[in-house]
Amino acid sequence: MRVDVVTIFPSFFDVLEVSLLGKARGAGLLDVRVHDLRDYTTDRHRTVDDTPYGGGAGMVMKPEPWGLALDAIVADAGDRPTFIFPSPAGERFSQSTARELSGASHLVFGCGRYEGIDERVFTYAATLGDVRLMSLGDYVLNGGEVASMAMIEAIGRLIPGVVGNPESLVEESHEDGLLEYPSYTKPASWRGHDVPDVLLSGHHGRVAEWRHAQRVERTRERRPDLLPADDSEA
């Protein structure tokens, strides 16, 4: 998968060199390219925003630099990518969205500032590929960088080969509508807190039953909205 990121804070994405995604890049599973939007400005001050038509507070990102940046990426890749613009006004990003997008061949993340990107950028991008405005949740960030980083990680880890043991992707929270079960490791007793006996029993069937029950109980307690309507009232 190729991933391009357009941002005015390119160094923010240096962290993608480390950890799991860094290994994925090294293994050629993920090709991440970060672009500084200011490289696509034409004035001496490398201006990327201006005051909003119709008045109002804040600044809006100018369309010209975005158009040049998206054109350069599409010309280089020679394909029709999926453009993802983080936005509090976007569709809700979820694990199923991550799974859907993990099958894409080319994603382009456009990191705007909260006051927004000129709407014509999304209209223009739609002539180059699919456009998805994506929200991580009902709260407001200052820019799309943090949201893009989270989505790149959530999507990237689902690409076959990125996570060593694909088994570890099963029974994760949100993979199948239930939260994950509690995890324990050695020592069996720590500061007076013991690991549940069933996990020390060696009885795989009972462990599986206990873990499923824990998943249902936790989901009921913390996220009843994830359960089918008739169940969450139970």
Ligand SMILES: Nc1cc(-c2cccs2)n[nH]1
């Ligand atoms: N979910 C979400 C996205 C955002 C922003 C994206 C770009 C600027 S602010 N805030 N909250």
